[in-house]
Amino acid sequence: KNQVEQSPQSLIILEGKNCTLQCNYTVSPFSNLRWYKQDTGRGPVSLTIMTFSENTKSNGRYTATLDADTKQSSLHITASQLSDSASYICVVSDRGSTLGRLYFGRGTQLTVWP
Amino acid sequence: EADIYQTPRYLVIGTGKKITLECSQTMGHDKMYWYQQDPGMELHLIHYSYGVNSTEKGDLSSESTVSRIRTEHFPLTLESARPSHTSQYLCASSGPDSREKNEKLFFGSGTQLSVL
Numbered sequence: 001k002n003q004v005e006q007s008p009q010s011l012i013i014l015e016g017k018n019c020t021l022q023c024n025y026t027v028s029p030f031s032n033l034r035w036y037k038q039d040t041g042r043g044p045v046s047l048t049i050m051t052f053s054e055n056t057k058s059n060g061r062y063t064a065t066l067d068a069d070t071k072q073s074s075l076h077i078t079a080s081q082l083s084d085s086a087s088y089i090c091v092v093s094d095r096g097s098t099l100g101r102l103y104f105g106r107g108t109q110l111t112v113w114p
Numbered sequence: 115e116a117d118i119y120q121t122p123r124y125l126v127i128g129t130g131k132k133i134t135l136e137c138s139q140t141m142g143h144d145k146m147y148w149y150q151q152d153p154g155m156e157l158h159l160i161h162y163s164y165g166v167n168s169t170e171k172g173d174l175s176s177e178s179t180v181s182r183i184r185t186e187h188f189p190l191t192l193e194s195a196r197p198s199h200t201s202q203y204l205c206a207s208s209g210p211d212s213r214e215k216n217e218k219l220f221f222g223s224g225t226q227l228s229v230l
Contacts, residue, residue, distance in 0.1 A: 004156075032216050043120075043204050043221030044157075051216065089157075093216075102219075104156040 002027040004092050006105035014113055017080055021108045023073040023090030034091040035064050035075050038107065044089055047075070077110075085112045117141050120205050120222035127195055128230050135190045135225045137205030143220075146188040149204040150174060151224075157204065163188055195229045202226050 007022045025033070032051045036044035048057045048064040050073070056065045061084075063076045077084055087107040094101045118139040127133055139146065144165045149157040159172030163182040177199070178192050188207075192199055204224045211218035 009154075034219070041202075041224070041226065043206070043223050045221070046218060049216050049218070091219075102159070104158075106154060106156045109154075 002092075002094070002103050004090055004103045004105040006088075006090050006108050008108060009106070010109040010111070012111045012113060013080055015080060015082055018076065018078050019080060019110065021075045021077075021088050021090075021110070023075070023105055025071050025073070025090070025092045025103065027071075027092040027094055027103050029094055030068060030071070031093045031095050033064075033066055033073050034093070035062070035073075036089040036091060038087045038089055040086070047088075080110075080112045082112050082114060085110060118205065118207055118220050118222045120203075120225050122225060123223060124226045124228075126228045126230065129194075129196055131195050131229075133192050133195055133227070135203055135205075135227070137188045137190070137222055138186050139188075139207045139220070140186060141207060141209055141220070142185065143207035143209035144185065145208045145217075146182070147206040147208070147219075148172070148178075148180060148188070148190050149206065150176070151202045151204055161190065195227075197229045200227060200229050 004025045013019050034049045035047040038044040050066045061078045066073045087109050089107040090105040092103045121136045146163045148161040151157045158174035160174050160176040161180040163169045169180050202224050205222040208217045208219045
């Protein structure tokens with residue numbers, strides 16, 4: 001069964017600290033993995049898209065890694081800010097560059113305290 | 115960044131009412147989607163469209179219907195709302211991105227529906 005599992009379910013950190021969110025998937029065939037940030041009451045916003053051949057990708061303070069062999073991805077947030085408080089969703093696609101079937105994780109709810 | 119708009123943002127209605135959730139995008143994307151999301155849960159695809167006059171049901175059984183008469187417009191209709199329809203509804207569209215070789219998915223801000 002194709003699944004995307006994220007951990008932890010929720011996380012609280014202090015402003016300025018780093019954190020790492022995990023995503024494990026069993027989707028096959030695998031095409032690409034996406035990380036989204038979703039603020040409360042808003043739609044998700046894309047952070048990174050990684051294909052099979054990419055091991056790491058950065059977007060400002062966000063760095064995503066992908067290990068396609070172990071089917072694991074992580075999202076590392078550096079020097080967290082209060083505005084980073086949001087749900088971070090891992091999404092896996094099973095097709096090529098055109099959008100295929102998408103499998104969504106339940107997200108990690110990150111809270112950054114001052 | 116995303117030119118995709120949903121109205122209304124919030125809607126509280128009584129059981130049995132007919133409602134239409136609006137979604138429009140100005141990016142010229144052929145593909146559009148409706149997702150349903152409950153708190154702390156994953157997004158579930160309820161409808162999608164790959165172009166004008168093309169609509170398909172998604173993975174999650176839904177009593178809603180959609181239409182795609184124009185490329186930019188993808189409304190979702192509930193003929194008779196029930197409390198079980200209370201949820202957040204997210205519209206999305208996908209298309210090529212100049213910075214990515216993979217198609218990018220853009221979401222609207224969502225409609226939070228409460229049926230009393």
